[in-house]
Amino acid sequence: MPLALRLEHVSFAYGHGAPVLRDVDLAVERGEFVAIAGPNGGGKTTLLRLILGLEQPTSGRIEIAVERRGYLPQRAQTAIDAPLTVRELVGAGRVARSRLFGPLRASDRTAVREAIERVGLQARADRRLSTLSGGQQQRAFIAKALAGDPELLALDEPTTGVDVEAQEAIAALLRQLGQELGMTVLYVSHEFGSVEHFVERIVLVREGIVFDGPPSALPGVWHDPSHVHA
């Protein structure tokens, strides 16, 4: 499979602080579903932000071979006070794929409807986001990212504050969507127990990459919760 992205000897520090990431090498193929896990403060989110171009590396090289990218930031929730419907949220994710001026075209409205259906929220499309459960809100944000037809979907702790059942349901949904749409999925989580069964590959980050392989080869010591807060 062709590569979706490649990082070579990437290091990063915020300002003049200590390096958050050192000498990271990573290659991800198109269509892969990769979990990026590791302790809090280990550099997972920074790695994702570097891949998405939201931060620039201090040194090293980042090559991204996909054009359309979707992003679900940590604790995805909109800061706005006004009532926002699911359809409006998902429609906002379609803007980059449609014309900039004027209303959405019929084809864009169809894409928005399909994205809502893919996450199973069609019955709640015109409901206000604030009236949905945490898991449903996360699904709405996933639909927003899907509305842009992303080749790469990056999610940062998408299941924070969501119960275990909903965490597994979201991970299963992402795996299914990745397979159906041929999308590369990067899933950052410190609670990787819920995604372990759905991903092909886990990358453990702790200032650098300390493990990269299938979940079955993950050293048992990493299942010790104490590492999560190391």
Add this chain to the structure above:
Amino acid sequence: MLDLEFMRLAFGAGIVVGLLAPAVGFFLVQRRLSLVGDGIGHVAFAGVALGYLLDFPLVLTALVVSMLGALSIEGLRARRRTAGDQALALVFYTGIAGGVVLVSAAGALNVNLFQFLFGSILTVTRSDLAVIAGLGAGALAVIGLLYRPLVAVVVDEEGARVAGLPVAPLNALTAGLAAVTIALAMRVVGILLIAALMVLPVIAAGRVAWSLRSTMLLGMGIGLASVLTGITTAYYADLPPGGTTVLVAAATVLVAESISLVRR
């Protein structure tokens, strides 16, 4: 009341500003930048003072200086070198201090200045109305055409950036629209109160609306109703129109809040 030309002109200017101020304020409120209008308003004061000093049209100098202030706030905020409220404080106080110094240098500490600080809608001339209507309609057309990308940035700025939207130009556009609104609304409610007309109708609308779009449209409706009610009340009760308009807008927030509480 409408037999009097100055009242017809006042209503004409009020209608434009009543619709435009909440339409622009909608984007500021959702980005939690409600006080930006106040900051730019104080910069506009420096623009008015500069106009007195250079003997230039005051709306023009206020517009140019407001635009520079608005883009400075946005630039400082976007580079994350300064927190949003600190960027606002810097521009806010520089604007008011610069205005005081310039207006003193121009020897213009007089009643005319009060027209801009507290509004003087009853002195709007035909040419003033032409400028307000032309620029106001242009600003509303821009908002109508770019509503979706502006909303996409408001809803999720980083997501929009990752998806490839031109976030920095869209934010600069919002700041520019705020500057235009303030320059146009100076005569209606005054520099010190213009931010209220951008923010209060949107807050009221947010309490009773059912979607983002309805919040904006209801906000524009409340803004318009506040201005029309404010001018009419001021005419019959011999009150200052700017302050009366803002008090009406504040009252709509209380009414909307009550409706929202009853519906819960």
